[in-house]
Amino acid sequence: MTLTHDLESYGLIVLFALVALESCGIPLPGETTLIAAAVLASSGRWNIVEVIAVAAAAAFIGDNAGYWIARKGGRPVIAKIPIARDSLPKLLPRGEVFFERHGPKTVVIGRFFAGLRVTVAWLAGLSHMEWKKFALYNALGGILWATAVGLGAYYFGQAVIDAITEYGLYAAIAIAVLVVAAFFGHRIWSRRRKRREASLEPISEAESGRAE
Numbered sequence: 087m088t089l090t091h092d093l094e095s096y097g098l099i100v101l102f103a104l105v106a107l108e109s110c111g112i113p114l115p116g117e118t119t120l121i122a123a124a125v126l127a128s129s130g131r132w133n134i135v136e137v138i139a140v141a142a143a144a145a146f147i148g149d150n151a152g153y154w155i156a157r158k159g160g161r162p163v164i165a166k167i168p169i170a171r172d173s174l175p176k177l178l179p180r181g182e183v184f185f186e187r188h189g190p191k192t193v194v195i196g197r198f199f200a201g202l203r204v205t206v207a208w209l210a211g212l213s214h215m216e217w218k219k220f221a222l223y224n225a226l227g228g229i230l231w232a233t234a235v236g237l238g239a240y241y242f243g244q245a246v247i248d249a250i251t252e253y254g255l256y257a258a259i260a261i262a263v264l265v266v267a268a269f270f271g272h273r274i275w276s277r278r279r280k281r282r283e284a285s286l287e288p289i290s291e292a293e294s295g296r297a298e
Contacts, residue, residue: 101123121235
């Protein structure tokens with residue numbers, strides 16, 4: 087209720103701020119805010135395209151901020167923590183190898199899981215994942231996430247969001263495919279209906295002429 091009130095009062099700037107801060111590494115309800123905004127869009131408050139665009143842009147900007155903060159200053163900060171300082175020389179090389187091999191899919195999939203959504207940008211930055219590669223797959227993940235969650239909440243409500251939360255990327259892809267299929271199916275059906283109506287018009291006019 088508070089999120090809905092804030093969105094209605096301050097607009098999509100609330101969505102942008104919370105999604106960006108969550109992506110940067112601060113555990114805030116960014117995804118919950120996206121769901122609330124999409125539900126409000128379904129009632130006519132906003133255009134769902136605007137909601138998705140704002141969420142995707144916020145995810146991209148927030149993740150990149152978190153990446154650069156971790157890349158430039160993360161290691162010195164961790165080195166000052168006694169517990170982490172001793173394990174840092176062992177863990178970082180492993181992290182670099184992991185992100186070299188699995189970084190792209192980790193960045194994409196991470197958007198669909200709460201824990202990774204907050205930490206994946208920092209992990210990529212600490213591991214010195216190549217920024218161009220990170221930015222590319224981060225943009226892809228942000229767009230997929232914003233589209234799947236936004237359209238899911240817009241058309242189907244909380245049940246779809248629960249499926250995404252439980253099954254992650256696979257549920258999101260399945261939902262996105264269903265939404266796209268439903269959209270194009272509706273367009274094809276509408277075109278065929280119009281063609282049938284158009285083909286019946288000459289017959290109706292001819293019958294009207296005979297009646298006269």
